Amino acid sequence: MIYERSMSAVVLFTVFVGFTLGLSFWLGRKAKSSEGYFAAHGQIPWFVNGIAFAGDYLSAASFLGICGMIAVSGYDGFLYSIGFLAGWIVALFVVAEPMKRLGKFTFADALDAKFNSPGIKLAAGISTLVVSVFYLIPQMVGAGVLVEPLLGFEHWVGVLIVGTVVILIVVTAGMVSTTWVQFLKGSLLVVFSAILSWMILERGFSTKPGGDEQRIFRTLGPYAQADFKPTAANLPNIEAEVGGNLVVPQGEWDASGFVQFTAGDETSTWKLDAADDSKADTVLLRECQWVTTKADGSVLINGQPKGTGDGQAVLTPVGRITRLPDGQEETGSLGMAEFFSTLQESEVELWRKHSLKEASGDKTDIYYPKLTPGSEVLRPGENPKFAGIRGDSIFGKLNFISLMLALFCGTASLPHILIRYYTVKDESSARKSTIVGIASIGFFYVLTLYLGLGAMTSGAMDVTSSNMSAPLLARSMSTWLFGAISAIAFTTVLGTVSGLILASAGAVTHDLCSSYFGWEMTDEEKVRLAKTSSVVVGGIAIVLGILFKGLNVGFLVGWAFSVAASANLPALVMILFWKGVTRQGVIAAVIVGMVSSLGWILVSDDTCKAVYGMSEPLGITPFSQPGIVTIPLGFLTLIAVSKMTTGTAQDESAAA
Amino acid sequence: MNSSNARLGVRLFFVYLLLYGGFVLINAFAPSQMEATPIAGLNLAILYGFGLIIGALVLSLVYGALCSNEDATDDSSSSTGADA
Numbered sequence: 001m002i003y004e005r006s007m008s009a010v011v012l013f014t015v016f017v018g019f020t021l022g023l024s025f026w027l028g029r030k031a032k033s034s035e036g037y038f039a040a041h042g043q044i045p046w047f048v049n050g051i052a053f054a055g056d057y058l059s060a061a062s063f064l065g066i067c068g069m070i071a072v073s074g075y076d077g078f079l080y081s082i083g084f085l086a087g088w089i090v091a092l093f094v095v096a097e098p099m100k101r102l103g104k105f106t107f108a109d110a111l112d113a114k115f116n117s118p119g120i121k122l123a124a125g126i127s128t129l130v131v132s133v134f135y136l137i138p139q140m141v142g143a144g145v146l147v148e149p150l151l152g153f154e155h156w157v158g159v160l161i162v163g164t165v166v167i168l169i170v171v172t173a174g175m176v177s178t179t180w181v182q183f184l185k186g187s188l189l190v191v192f193s194a195i196l197s198w199m200i201l202e203r204g205f206s207t208k209p210g211g212d213e214q215r216i217f218r219t220l221g222p223y224a225q226a227d228f229k230p231t232a233a234n235l236p237n238i239e240a241e242v243g244g245n246l247v248v249p250q251g252e253w254d255a256s257g258f259v260q261f262t263a264g265d266e267t268s269t270w271k272l273d274a275a276d277d278s279k280a281d282t283v284l285l286r287e288c289q290w291v292t293t294k295a296d297g298s299v300l301i302n303g304q305p306k307g308t309g310d311g312q313a314v315l316t317p318v319g320r321i322t323r324l325p326d327g328q329e330e331t332g333s334l335g336m337a338e339f340f341s342t343l344q345e346s347e348v349e350l351w352r353k354h355s356l357k358e359a360s361g362d363k364t365d366i367y368y369p370k371l372t373p374g375s376e377v378l379r380p381g382e383n384p385k386f387a388g389i390r391g392d393s394i395f396g397k398l399n400f401i402s403l404m405l406a407l408f409c410g411t412a413s414l415p416h417i418l419i420r421y422y423t424v425k426d427e428s429s430a431r432k433s434t435i436v437g438i439a440s441i442g443f444f445y446v447l448t449l450y451l452g453l454g455a456m457t458s459g460a461m462d463v464t465s466s467n468m469s470a471p472l473l474a475r476s477m478s479t480w481l482f483g484a485i486s487a488i489a490f491t492t493v494l495g496t497v498s499g500l501i502l503a504s505a506g507a508v509t510h511d512l513c514s515s516y517f518g519w520e521m522t523d524e525e526k527v528r529l530a531k532t533s534s535v536v537v538g539g540i541a542i543v544l545g546i547l548f549k550g551l552n553v554g555f556l557v558g559w560a561f562s563v564a565a566s567a568n569l570p571a572l573v574m575i576l577f578w579k580g581v582t583r584q585g586v587i588a589a590v591i592v593g594m595v596s597s598l599g600w601i602l603v604s605d606d607t608c609k610a611v612y613g614m615s616e617p618l619g620i621t622p623f624s625q626p627g628i629v630t631i632p633l634g635f636l637t638l639i640a641v642s643k644m645t646t647g648t649a650q651d652e653s654a655a656a
Numbered sequence: 657m658n659s660s661n662a663r664l665g666v667r668l669f670f671v672y673l674l675l676y677g678g679f680v681l682i683n684a685f686a687p688s689q690m691e692a693t694p695i696a697g698l699n700l701a702i703l704y705g706f707g708l709i710i711g712a713l714v715l716s717l718v719y720g721a722l723c724s725n726e727d728a729t730d731d732s733s734s735s736t737g738a739d740a
Binding site: 337389431446449 | 661662665666668669672676679680681683684685687690691693696697698699701702705706708709710712713715716717719720723
């Protein structure tokens with residue numbers, strides 16, 4: 001799609017980001033010591049810390065990724081919401097209070113509290129870096145996605161802007177300003193999502209197409225399948241109805257299920273859709289949109305150059321209800337439960353993609369409408385990534401269980417979330433702030449289903465990018481709301497990214513340089529080193545954010561959870577609940593969990609297809625999500641190695 | 657920290673684990689059950705999903721209400737952890 005810059009959105013956005021930066025500089029004057037830089041002197045009030053948890057946790061993945069996935073495939077995206085929230089139960093009931101008691105600055109502190117071993121610091125420090133960098137990728141991708149429609153910049157410019165602003169925030173003031181940015185963003189995100197959901201319910205459903213031009217994509221037929229041959233007797237009638245001459249299908253187009261017609265300069269593409277289950281040889285023609293990427297890199301939209309002038313074309317925003325219960329055209333405002341029960345009885349036009357690679361090197365992505373009953377939109381298993389639960393293969397089901405396990409275990413293993421326990425004064429504050437966090441995060445996740453389904457039926461969706469759904473939904477309501485939502489989404493990225501960079505800087509300064517390499521540093525030098533590492537990690541994040549453009553950010557975050565849960569959770573939980581843990585056991589568990597989950601992800605079929613662009617995946621792993629194998633593996637490694645090294649551990653740890 | 661808090665936490669954790677595990681297993685092995693619409697035209701997927709989110713909040717409030725607030729007064733239990 002072509003995005004036009006809207007002044008009101010830009011003004012709101014600039015004010016917002018300016019205010020955030022100003023606040024950050026102002027707060028930054030106070031934080032000079034490393035205690036202040038990393039842990040805000042442990043002086044953050046518990047309520048503020050709780051909302052900051054929401055600000056830290058509700059990342060681009062939640063806001064853009066989950067809403068986008070729900071908008072494209074329905075209920076499946078909500079499975080992430082459920083899993084992300086469930087993880088907080090582990091954080092509250094198992095990890096929160098001991099975490100506050102055992103550590104001071106970093107997650108490694110807590111693991112190492114009993115042993116004081118540089119080896120543990122090294123392993124946990126590296127794992128913190130790996131998880132944080134993995135988590136940074138989707139945030140940066142989300143940033144690029146946001147800036148594109150808002151300011152009209154290219155994706156990479158967006159990534160660069162976020163990267164720079166975040167580095168400024170982190171370098172100026174560390175944890176104090178990061179906390180307040182997260183508090184601000186957490187409150188605004190929840191409040192504005194509630195407003196947007198309320199507006200969706202007020203607007204209700206309508207069968208009118210969205211967008212300024214209110215274009216309806218045509219459906220013609222039914223015709224006999226055999227009519228689509230140059231010699232068929234009925235072809236002239238079809239051509240008259242379509243308004244163009246059939247392009248004789250050649251190469252990849254032959255038997256692809258799609259046909260094209262031309263009239264003068266204009267071409268149209270149609271999907272041959274089975275008309276009726278009982279008659280396999282009759283088809284309906286459904287009008288499509290398509291994007292061709294030529295071998296030389298130029299892009300054509302619907303066969304024409306991209307643009308709004310004569311002889312140019314842009315993709316039309318899509319997504320609407322095609323049929324409401326009892327033949328209504330508009331429902332008017334709906335109640336919270338009525339929203340779902342109405343959708344359950346309706347029919348929705350979803351859009352799917354089919355790619356054709358031609359011998360000439362041209363690649364064509366065809367986007368075609370798929371009429372789907374509301375009851376299927378509201379059930380799990382429609383998204384290709386979750387379709388395994390409806391299949392017969394046990395691996396498809398294990399893949400799903402594996403992801404849900406990683407989400408459950410991942411939250412309490414994320415270093416940037418765990419360090420927030422050091423910013424409050426005691427264990428009771430740690431507990432209370434977690435409860436506040438659960439309340440605000442849970443409320444937001446309930447809203448994601450309304451936001452996602454609202455976007456699905458808003459007529460404002462971009463067929464090429466699921467991540468844009470929530471901001472585009474806001475734009476379909478009002479430009480000001482669009483500006484506000486985009487600005488909030490942008491600070492969403494800022495808040496989470498600054499937390500991640502701070503966690504990484506802490507790992508480099510305390511765990512690696514100070515504890516492992518034994519650098520003697522004054523407090524001031526520590527802060528300076530932390531700031532330098534923030535700049536480096538920020539730079540890496542910018543590069544990765546540009547490389548990974550186009551992947552659903554929710555999906556990417558799922559990976560970070562898998563690695564975090566496999567590497568960190570076994571050690572953390574066992575230290576709390578088993579007296580037989582040894583230093584070597586902890587180190588082995590962290591390393592084995594990290595390497596196995598990371599390795600699994602890098603060779604999994606999903607990665608091969610989505611990241612490396614391979615048409616034939618390697619097929620090394622039986623399913624794509626590692627958690628169900630690598631999390632137990634971490635526990636087993638810890639127990640086995642601890643058993644083998646019991647007895648020697650105490651003496652060595654004293655000497656090490 | 658006080659070990660009665662930890663024991664309470666672990667108990668509530670297992671309650672939630674049962675609820676969550678049930679949801680995941682039904683989705684994995686009997687996904688068609690999620691399409692049933694037992695109440696007010698809402699399907700089980702939505703009811704159970706919302707139930708898990710609200711349930712998490714309820715359990716966390718119960719935990720908050722029952723926990724004692726004496727912080728780190730008993731150092732003997734703090735070095736080895738929760739099951740002491």
